[in-house]
Amino acid sequence: MRPYDLAVVGAGPAGLACAVAAGRAGLRVVLVDGGPRLGGQYYRHAPPSYRATRPGVLHHGWRTFAALAAALPALDVDVRLRHRVWAAETAPDGLRLHCLAGDREETPVTFPAARLVVATGAHDRVLPFPGWDLPGVLTAGGAQALLKGELVLAGRKVVVAGTGPFLLPVAAGLAAAGARVRGVFEAGRTAGLAAHPGILLAHPGKLAEAAGYGLTLAAHRVPYRGRHAVVAAHGNTALTSVTVAKVDAGWGPIPGTERMVPCDTLAVGYGFTPQLELALQLGCATRTDADGGHIVAVDARQATDVPGVYAAGESTGVGGAPLALVEGRIAGLAAAGRPAPARLLRLRARLREFARALHAAYPVRDGWRGWLRDDTVVCRCEEVPYARLREALALGAADARSVKLLARPGMGPCQGRMCGYAVGRLAGSPEGLGHRPIAQPIRLADLARFEGDPT
Amino acid sequence: MPDVVVIGSGVVGAACAYYAARAGLTVTVVDRGPVAGGTTGAGEGNILVSDKGPGAELDLATLSARLWRDLAAEVAGGAERPFGDLVEYEPKGGLVVAETPGILNALTGLADRQRVHGVTAVAVPPEDLRAYEPHLAGGLAGGVHYPQDAQVQPMLAAAHLIRLSGARTRTGAEVTGLLRGAGGRVTGVRTARGDIPAGAVVNAAGTWAGEIAAFAGLTLPVLPRRGFILVTEPVPPLIRHKVYTAAYVAGVASDDAGLETSAVVEGTKAGTVLIGASRERVGFDRTVSLPVLARLAAQATALFPRLADVRVIRTYCGFRPYCPDHLPVIGADRRTPGLFHACGHEGAGIGLAPATGRLIAAAIGGAEPPVDPAPFLPGRFAA
Numbered sequence: 001m002r003p004y005d006l007a008v009v010g011a012g013p014a015g016l017a018c019a020v021a022a023g024r025a026g027l028r029v030v031l032v033d034g035g036p037r038l039g040g041q042y043y044r045h046a047p048p049s050y051r052a053t054r055p056g057v058l059h060h061g062w063r064t065f066a067a068l069a070a071a072l073p074a075l076d077v078d079v080r081l082r083h084r085v086w087a088a089e090t091a092p093d094g095l096r097l098h099c100l101a102g103d104r105e106e107t108p109v110t111f112p113a114a115r116l117v118v119a120t121g122a123h124d125r126v127l128p129f130p131g132w133d134l135p136g137v138l139t140a141g142g143a144q145a146l147l148k149g150e151l152v153l154a155g156r157k158v159v160v161a162g163t164g165p166f167l168l169p170v171a172a173g174l175a176a177a178g179a180r181v182r183g184v185f186e187a188g189r190t191a192g193l194a195a196h197p198g199i200l201l202a203h204p205g206k207l208a209e210a211a212g213y214g215l216t217l218a219a220h221r222v223p224y225r226g227r228h229a230v231v232a233a234h235g236n237t238a239l240t241s242v243t244v245a246k247v248d249a250g251w252g253p254i255p256g257t258e259r260m261v262p263c264d265t266l267a268v269g270y271g272f273t274p275q276l277e278l279a280l281q282l283g284c285a286t287r288t289d290a291d292g293g294h295i296v297a298v299d300a301r302q303a304t305d306v307p308g309v310y311a312a313g314e315s316t317g318v319g320g321a322p323l324a325l326v327e328g329r330i331a332g333l334a335a336a337g338r339p340a341p342a343r344l345l346r347l348r349a350r351l352r353e354f355a356r357a358l359h360a361a362y363p364v365r366d367g368w369r370g371w372l373r374d375d376t377v378v379c380r381c382e383e384v385p386y387a388r389l390r391e392a393l394a395l396g397a398a399d400a401r402s403v404k405l406l407a408r409p410g411m412g413p414c415q416g417r418m419c420g421y422a423v424g425r426l427a428g429s430p431e432g433l434g435h436r437p438i439a440q441p442i443r444l445a446d447l448a449r450f451e452g453d454p455t
Numbered sequence: 456m457p458d459v460v461v462i463g464s465g466v467v468g469a470a471c472a473y474y475a476a477r478a479g480l481t482v483t484v485v486d487r488g489p490v491a492g493g494t495t496g497a498g499e500g501n502i503l504v505s506d507k508g509p510g511a512e513l514d515l516a517t518l519s520a521r522l523w524r525d526l527a528a529e530v531a532g533g534a535e536r537p538f539g540d541l542v543e544y545e546p547k548g549g550l551v552v553a554e555t556p557g558i559l560n561a562l563t564g565l566a567d568r569q570r571v572h573g574v575t576a577v578a579v580p581p582e583d584l585r586a587y588e589p590h591l592a593g594g595l596a597g598g599v600h601y602p603q604d605a606q607v608q609p610m611l612a613a614a615h616l617i618r619l620s621g622a623r624t625r626t627g628a629e630v631t632g633l634l635r636g637a638g639g640r641v642t643g644v645r646t647a648r649g650d651i652p653a654g655a656v657v658n659a660a661g662t663w664a665g666e667i668a669a670f671a672g673l674t675l676p677v678l679p680r681r682g683f684i685l686v687t688e689p690v691p692p693l694i695r696h697k698v699y700t701a702a703y704v705a706g707v708a709s710d711d712a713g714l715e716t717s718a719v720v721e722g723t724k725a726g727t728v729l730i731g732a733s734r735e736r737v738g739f740d741r742t743v744s745l746p747v748l749a750r751l752a753a754q755a756t757a758l759f760p761r762l763a764d765v766r767v768i769r770t771y772c773g774f775r776p777y778c779p780d781h782l783p784v785i786g787a788d789r790r791t792p793g794l795f796h797a798c799g800h801e802g803a804g805i806g807l808a809p810a811t812g813r814l815i816a817a818a819i820g821g822a823e824p825p826v827d828p829a830p831f832l833p834g835r836f837a838a
């Protein structure tokens with residue numbers, strides 16, 4: 001196969017903006033995503049067969065997405081959806097992306113490219129608590145994805161909990177779509193950003209967006225409570241209620257404040273964890289973000305320290321779709337050897353400043369450990385209870401990897417995507433379990449085909 | 456002041472701590488990382504007698520296999536469960552298969568010589584192979600069954616041995632030098648977190664043991680030999696034994712720096728299938744090599760066609776500590792009193808750990824060694 005000038009992994013806001021910018025600069029691009037449609041997490045939308053009458057109604061900035069998607073056909077951009085990248089590697093003659101194409105009948109496909117942009121986004125960050133493994137408990141992002149991607153309401157009586165401003169669009173979306181949202185419980189302070197009025201005033205768009213969600217929630221009489229957390233979920237075979245408690249500044253539950261809230265669905269999210277496996281496979285340097293998570297380190301051009309490899313979007317720091325769009329454009333231009341306009345660089349600086357302020361306003365405090373009981377499952381795949389994790393620590397494990405090797409959290413099918421953050425926090429190592437030399441499961445027969453000539 | 460400080464909390468250091476403590480010595484274990492975070496955390500945990508030809512290493516291996524079995528049966532330290540349960544000891548046995556009549560000849564010849572040294576080896580004609588392993592590929596020439604081969608979860612084994620030893624454990628403490636006394640005697644270790652004086656120092660730093668020796672001005676040729684393992688998604692039990700092709704025996708003893716692979720396949724209690732084994736000398740390079748992974752996958756599916764549709768979810772690599780003569784280094788370093796080495800076990804450190812621990816405890820305490828220590832002594836590298 002003739003090498004592409006540029007391969008972009010991820011067709012979310014960052015990857016899309018990148019592919020369009022690079023395509024406009026004249027590059028021959030392949031844009032690869034494991035999902036069935038363009039848009040990534042933010043612009044997730046229902047398939048055309050659902051005949052959604054107003055596809056943009058659930059999204060801010062839908063027109064931006066529509067314009068990017070409409071630009072693709074005229075450019076030399078080869079769009080490959082339903083292509084999961086399981087490995088990325090540097091070769092003497094460029095870079096290679098190894099993918100599995102298709103849903104059920106998957107076929108191995110390799111794309112060679114001179115340059116590569118990692119725009120793999122993030123996944124939901126979850127914290128364990130008693131009962132979180134019950135059917136009916138899902139991630140905030142998962143509830144949002146159901147609504148946006150399938151037009152399905154996660155439940156009728158819903159509680160939204162966690163931390164960060166992302167809880168608001170989730171709750172507002174569910175309420176507007178007809179769910180009874182029993183409350184939004186923010187473990188931090190609801191007025192998190194009010195401590196940074198300057199930042200808010202500098203971002204009137206964000207203020208308006210937040211006000212919009214606030215209005216929706218008020219119209220549906222959804223209470224929004226700060227310093228409250230869901231500390232347990234209950235039900236025999238499925239969720240029937242949750243325990244909500246007041247928490248102190250360190251997120252420790254305040255005794256005597258617990259109350260039961262009946263619900264059939266809990267959407268819970270404590271932020272996002274960047275997906276770094278492809279960047280790590282390629283050997284890109286990482287650094288610690290403002291929220292303590294690990295992110296790909298990039299320079300002003302979004303270039304990593306590996307020649308020819310760039311990164312954009314949430315993989316370089318969780319900052320939301322508008323920042324992802326800007327970073328993607330800068331990366332696409334840089335890959336084409338074009339400087340980014342100063343205006344774009346200034347916008348990126350402002351959006352990053354806003355993201356930093358959000359991280360500072362909504363930190364995850366250690367008090368959540370107090371929600372755990374000995375039998376609370378920390379890793380769902382391997383059914384590892386908290387007690388076993390503590391045993392591992394007592395045996396001398398001192399980081400996420402050694403906890404994993406002694407107690408098995410993160411060894412199952414999801415490879416620590418779900419529990420990695422919590423295990424890392426409990427073990428005192430911020431890197432969690434993000435290192436995955438095989439980014440997606442691959443059949444042995446398909447792997448065997450790479451013998452001899454890997455392309 | 457402890458009688459002994461052990462550098463390295465891998466399975467070898469753990470066994471040294473355990474047997475030293477059993478011999479009545481007080482022990483401190485230091486490691487720069489967490490417990491068992493080195494090569495032990497990357498091993499498969501096989502305790503093998505099958506892959507060794509007659510000689511000193513086989514004698515050490517048969518002793519060690521017996522010690523593991525005895526340890527497994529013990530209920531120690533107020534535990535409710537025997538040690539074997541805690542460390543997932545499984546006396547599953549090994550099945551070595553031969554692809555061609557020529558290889559089978561070599562394999563059965565090896566088995567004959569191993570039997571003389573106390574190894575139980577049962578020849579398996581081709582028509583009986585599937586009674587051992589129902590999913591094996593057809594067309595194999597035959598095999599040999601080794602009931603003494605067993606498996607442990609190596610990190611758990613190391614961690615529980617250290618716990619049972621009652622040793623003080625200092626993790627996150629890198630050894631940066633050795634303390635020296637009168638006549639150059641080693642009198643303890645210097646760590647990034649302070650000095651630890653001790654009666655004796657055991658160098659169980661695995662693949663990094665040469666660096667420790669260098670602190671005493673000594674040369675110890677322990678080098679890394681990289682190995683990759685593939686881990687599959689959990690599947691219903693498919694494979695009962697540790698199954699490998701006879702080519703593995705050749706690979707283990709080879710001196711080739713280039714890539715060597717042979718099919719080594721086994722199931723685990725968790726339902727995953729572990730697939731090895733590759734051997735290459737590329738320094739401490741952790742970059743994933745797809746051609747190596749592909750070759751491992753091809754060989755495993757050739758041996759067990761049923762695996763073709765099973766998915767790999769993970770891979771990891773480690774660096775076996777090997778010496779040019781493929782024998783571990785165990786015992787007192789004559790050149791430097793107070794310093795003992797327990798390292799260089801290459802691809803067999805988990806299997807050989809208890810016997811190594813016994814030899815070290817005997818050497819420090821001046822007791823009768825359980826096997827002839829001479830072939831393993833560090834003196835063999837003295838110029």
Ligand SMILES: Cc1cc2nc3c(=O)[nH]c(=O)nc-3n(C[C@H](O)[C@H](O)[C@H](O)COP(=O)(O)OP(=O)(O)OC[C@H]3O[C@@H](n4cnc5c(N)ncnc54)[C@H](O)[C@@H]3O)c2cc1C
Pocket residue numbers: 009010011012013014015032033034035039040041042043083084085086119120121122123124140141142144145169272275278312313314315320321324439440
């Ligand atoms: C479940 C979920 C829902 C979210 N919903 C919202 C929301 O409604 N509103 C909001 O403001 N923010 C939402 N976010 C936050 C979101 O991450 C950002 O707003 C934004 O989408 C980030 O853009 P991005 O381009 O960096 O990454 P993403 O939009 O996450 O895009 C990354 C893309 O990379 C693809 N990818 C990753 N790894 C591979 C691989 N190995 N092979 C092939 N493809 C791969 C993914 O399929 C995905 O399409 C959500 C996050 C998650 C995890």
Ligand SMILES: Cc1cc2nc3c(=O)[nH]c(=O)nc-3n(C[C@H](O)[C@H](O)[C@H](O)COP(=O)(O)OP(=O)(O)OC[C@H]3O[C@@H](n4cnc5c(N)ncnc54)[C@H](O)[C@@H]3O)c2cc1C
Pocket residue numbers: 462463464465466467468469485486487488489490491492493494495496497498499500501502503628629630631659660661662663664666681682683684731772773774775776797798799800801802803804805806807
């Ligand atoms: C892929 C693979 C599969 C294998 N399979 C098997 C198998 O099935 N059966 C088997 O018997 N063997 C197997 N092995 C080999 C086995 O893993 C090793 O022989 C064994 O783990 C070596 O143990 P160790 O205690 O000597 O070294 P390690 O486990 O590496 O321990 C050495 C310790 O020393 C510490 N250290 C190093 N330098 C310093 C310092 N300066 N200060 C403080 N601490 C230091 C390190 O942090 C480390 O924890 C395999 C190896 C690999 C790579």
